[in-house]
Amino acid sequence: MKDLILFGAGGHCFAIVELINSSETYLPSLIYDDNPKQQKILSVPVAKYKNEDLSDKYICISIGNNKIRKVISEKLNGNYPIFIHKSAHIYKSSSVGIGSVILPNTVIDADVKIGDFCIVNNNATVSHNVRINDFVHIAINVAIAGGVEIGEGTLIGAGAIILPEIKIGKWVTIGAGAVVTKDIPDNCTAVGMPAKPVKSHN
Secondary structure: OEEEEEEOOOHHHHHHHHHHHOOOOEEEEEEEEOOOOOOEEOOEEEEEOOOOOOOOOEEEEOOOOHHHHHHHHHHOOOEOOOEEOOOOEEOOOOEEOOOOEEOOOOEEOOOOEEOOOOEEOOOOEEOOOOEEOOOOEEOOOOEEOOOOEEOOOOEEOOOOEEOOOOEEOOOOEEOOOOEEOOOEOOOEEEEOOOOEEEEEOO
């Protein structure tokens, strides 16, 4: 078993620790956090990060926030494995980038490309020919139809539905339960049925 260091001791970390514990290759040995609020998560010790050289270590960023995941990945050199839960079904023609996490009962259809440091959460379904760029977070029970493209850093909220051939821009937040029927521009929050941008942000 290879020792693995996690970054981030929030709620998302619990799911990641469980996922890693179910693997046969890695063992979570330590969780770093800038502001530790507890000593352990599921028996894994939590400590404050002290700018160590981790270039030869195996690392998983256990933080749901896309912007923070990007900042950490750019600051830390290390080895970033891909973690895929045993119950997930991924077609052979699809690919998953480094540092990404695929959680239980997800279905990734044919010719899907998932970028680096992405999260695809429980029970999400991603249909054929979808392109998901780096640092995207797909929440629970999301359904993404064929031919969709999702830009870097975007969050797709729980239970959202993305219709075929839609293009969603960079650093977008799609609200929980939204139904996306038209393209969504960069740097905005879109909600509703059908989803419409309600505010812009940098």
